[in-house]
Amino acid sequence: DGGITQSPKYLFRKEGQNVTLSCEQNLNHDAMYWYRQDPGQGLRLIYYSQIVNDFQKGDIAEGYSVSREKKESFPLTVTSAQKNPTAFYLCASRGRRAGANVLTFGAGSRLTVL
Amino acid sequence: GENVEQHPSTLSVQEGDSAVIKCTYSDSASNYFPWYKQELGKGPQLIIDIRSNVGEKKDQRIAVTLNKTAKHFSLHITETQPEDSAVYFCAPTDSWGKFQFGAGTQVVVTP
Numbered sequence: 001d002g003g004i005t006q007s008p009k010y011l012f013r014k015e016g017q018n019v020t021l022s023c024e025q026n027l028n029h030d031a032m033y034w035y036r037q038d039p040g041q042g043l044r045l046i047y048y049s050q051i052v053n054d055f056q057k058g059d060i061a062e063g064y065s066v067s068r069e070k071k072e073s074f075p076l077t078v079t080s081a082q083k084n085p086t087a088f089y090l091c092a093s094r095g096r097r098a099g100a101n102v103l104t105f106g107a108g109s110r111l112t113v114l
Numbered sequence: 115g116e117n118v119e120q121h122p123s124t125l126s127v128q129e130g131d132s133a134v135i136k137c138t139y140s141d142s143a144s145n146y147f148p149w150y151k152q153e154l155g156k157g158p159q160l161i162i163d164i165r166s167n168v169g170e171k172k173d174q175r176i177a178v179t180l181n182k183t184a185k186h187f188s189l190h191i192t193e194t195q196p197e198d199s200a201v202y203f204c205a206p207t208d209s210w211g212k213f214q215f216g217a218g219t220q221v222v223v224t225p
Contacts (some may be wrong), residue, residue, distance in 0.1 A: 090159075103150075
């Protein structure tokens, strides 16, 4: 079955440490996204990538970095510069269906800073 | 800039009753209007969508209606069941695939 796999599902980090969240898709989608979700809030865009070796900042990119070396993979690094990193992180890829852009999400990664 | 408002933020309904969530947007370039359902601890899943050239679409107990002139679209759930309890997001989208998510509506279906 095609889909998006995020790992780890739960991650604990000490202050001052960088952590990398994995996102892998086998949907053959070109575009991939990272969103942050805080309790009771909507999804805020961190970074997105339209194609391999290219990515753009979203609305809240400060303190995060990404890479897109392969079509299937779009890892997100939460750096020590991110002031409030505790959140639920969602990766998505974009495909076409009946002429419309449709997002498919992974199950998410919950990061907690201790 | 683009703005998406979703109302209500929480909705409690008795099992068997109907639920309606409204999404208002400002970007006139939006031409695709999906609704996503997110269960606790999971990623959002697309449940229904509508294109700008259609006014209403129905899929079993759920339906979406669009008023493009007024720039709002709504999710309707009839005969609600406990498994409908979740957070629902609207995400009006333009042709470039730029998604603007609403803040979400927590729906609680009580027996």
